[in-house]
Amino acid sequence: MSVPLSTTPEALTVPEVMRALRLSRFKVYDLIRSRELQSIKIGRCRRVPADALRTFIDHQLEEAA
Numbered sequence: 001m002s003v004p005l006s007t008t009p010e011a012l013t014v015p016e017v018m019r020a021l022r023l024s025r026f027k028v029y030d031l032i033r034s035r036e037l038q039s040i041k042i043g044r045c046r047r048v049p050a051d052a053l054r055t056f057i058d059h060q061l062e063e064a065a
Contacts, residue, residue, distance in 0.1 A: 012048045012049075013047065
């Protein structure tokens with residue numbers, strides 16, 4: 001049984017998050033270190049789940065309101 005793959009990635013790389021948020025590499029890693037932005041590590045690779053990015057953005061919007 002094959003599972004259809006989505007064209008939207010489930011997990012984003014740090015450069016993809018940088019582009020999405022228009023932030024520097026340092027700032028993205030700062031958000032990860034401070035646990036404001038959830039991430040996972042697979043081997044030596046750091047990934048940000050797409051849901052975690054959406055949650056972060058939603059939280060920022062709530063704080064700004």
